[in-house]
Amino acid sequence: MTSHISEMDRLTFRETDEAGNPTATYVYSGDVASSITSKTSGRVDVISSSSSTSSWSAKPLVSSLGDVFLPSGYPQSVSDDYLPYQIFQYQRYTSNKELTQPINRKQDSLQAFCSSIAGLLSSRAVLQGVGVGNANASPTSALLLHILQDISGRIATICFAHRIGTALEPECKTYRLAADVFNDIAMILDCLSPGVPAGPARVAVLSTAGVLRALCGVAGGSSKASLSAHFAKWGNLAELNAKDSSQETVISLFGMLVGSVVISHITSFSTTWLILLILLAMHLSMNYAAVRAVQMTSLNRQRANIAFSTLFDSDRSLALDLVELDSTPGLSNTKTEWTILTPAQVAEHERIFHRDGALQWTHDSTHTTQHLGSAQIGVSMSTFLSSLSVSGTSFPRALPLRRLAAVFADEFYILFLVPWTTAGNVKFHASILLKRGCTVEHQLKAWAHALLAARVLVRITTGFSVDVALDVVERTLGLLNADARFERYLTELSGVGWDVDIAALETRAGRRIEL
Structure with a gap:
């Protein structure tokens, strides 16, 4: 015997994710008294929101990858210019310790590819410049050179942060691109170093490269923080940065693999420079496109x-x-x-x-x-x-x-x-x-x-x-x-979307008067 269930006996629960996208619908039918047990019972039917019933559907896979690499609630949880920026953008912080440690990179998108390969080429040039492969090279001289680079970079960090610290947030787009310019010039100097005579001249070239990387670290890190705060709409700044790190890890690994193949086949001087300049040109052009895509809401x-x-x-x-x-x-x-x-x-x-x-x-x-x-x-x-x-x-x-x-x-x-x-x-x-x-x-x-x-x-x-x-x-x-x-x-x-409560006009430490 089948019991008749009216609409009044049903409860419908519609489940959504943080962005409001439907994930499933739960329909509770009851409470119905059984004629056999004389007990009240009910049932819950689950209606999946997935339009495909195939176990091999690509939609769940894409959705899962999105959950791993994109902030929760995407795209509602971020600003509209987040995706264009991530597609083009690349941020790289290179330590001054290339001689003793692996290069430390932080990358944000597909064009990390270009900079990863260019970075490997410049690192190889630095190692050649300090005497790797040369039986007459002294480990002590390489260590002293590393110390000089480190000292010059640290001093440059302090001076640069003092000079332009106040302007980094109001002019974050400018300094974001400037960071990449500094970094790319540093890579060019690295590649020039093997051709510079050993001694003060080579020390000056490599120390200048270290200074430029220090400027890149200050400008890039600070402007990145401002841009991340701009992208985060739900107070999800920490999660957004964490997901950025996941994106960076995947892209950097892929770039390193391809770069390893490239540098093993590129050994001549002219080919190295041709590939390097092409990669750096692509790198800067994509970074420019990324920064142009950002739509800041503060009035600088x-x-x-x-x-x-x-x-x-x-x-x-x-x-x-x-x-x-x-x-x-x-x-x-x-x-x-x-x-x-x-x-x-x-x-x-x-x-x-x-x-x-x-x-x-x-x-x-x-x-x-x-x-x-x-x-x-x-x-x-x-x-x-x-x-x-x-x-x-x-x-x-x-x-x-x-x-x-x-x-x-x-x-x-x-x-x-x-x-x-x-x-x-x-x-x-x-x-x-x-x-x-x-x-x-x-x-x-x-x-x-x-x-x-x-x-x-x-x-x-x-x-x-x-x-x-x-x-x-x-x-x-x-x-x-x-x-x-x-x-x-x-x-x-x-x-129309401007945030008129953000102070972005003063780019230097200001003064106040009282009459």
Whole structure:
């Protein structure tokens, strides 16, 4: 006798993974009283979410490999630019101990292939340079050479970290690619070392290679940390790095196997250099593509220039009661909609290597870039006061600090611009003092204000003076404050994916003042 089970007697449990992908469905039917035992019982039916019933289906295998090498919850657990970066990217840290230890690499993708083989070629050259295979070579001299390389690398690490430590996170894309450039130049020097006469010259070449690897370690390791934090969306930074290590291990093993075959067949000088240069060219090109694919959501100096200038250019109300902004032919002056660029759109215009502290204006319609000058944010008071000594200034009198303090009494920064001439063109240098208690929002406002003021000042062809500069600074500040315009700018930017709470404008240790 079959008991009838209604829908009210069923419980359905749908199971998903961390990303929300269905894995299985469990249907509980009951509770049903048995006519034989007079006991209540039920049953659970399992419905698999796999579309294939074949035991040899490739889908479970692919899924299992994904679980091993990709973060849990992929792709929802990482940012959209994670996979393009991993496909191209390669990060390598080489120790300075090639003479006594195996090369230590950390690699991130398929193009580790190129660098693995190139690294083997350079390592072979170093071993030849220190006398491996030469009966007259002294182990003591090789050890001393290793010690000199190690010392120079450690000193370079300390100096480089001190000099650019603050800039590593805001400019992580720049230093990520710079790390690979340092490393590839070091490999070229390694391959040159056997042809350099033994003595101080060879020591200098190998020590320089050690210094470059040290710079690679600082720049690559620090920028890698920033990029990993950018990719991790679920607070899964530790797991993401662990899965990266798994990817690196597989790729490096494969690269080593192929590299072992390659170096055993490449012995001539010309062939070695040809293969090396081809591999390094492929290595750098793929790293460039990887860094270009990253879409950072923090507003550093370059990204702030692109985002704010495009926004200003589209906001025609800024031209009211102000020196008219540069109008673009064919663009209506009655346009009311703002152009808010997303991180992906800004990444398309972003340069990997760019001028530090440049003020550049990106036009809304043509997407051409105009260089307006430069800016320093978070400067010391002495730097701010000495800003009038900029070459080419035509200001006849000292900076009116009392009026500046009054203009910026309600702001958390003080801004002033001075002109300077380069190649016959007048540009402007902006100095920004930050007050104690300033937040990221205030820093972004200060930079946007400097950009807008410089854009207006370059339109003025005659009559530069302190009063003209102060007037422009005051009027542009009034426009940013009118109807909480700048606050609305930040709200719109945040709405398209920008993280306006990350401080990424200061690339040097900053100063704060208190009035």
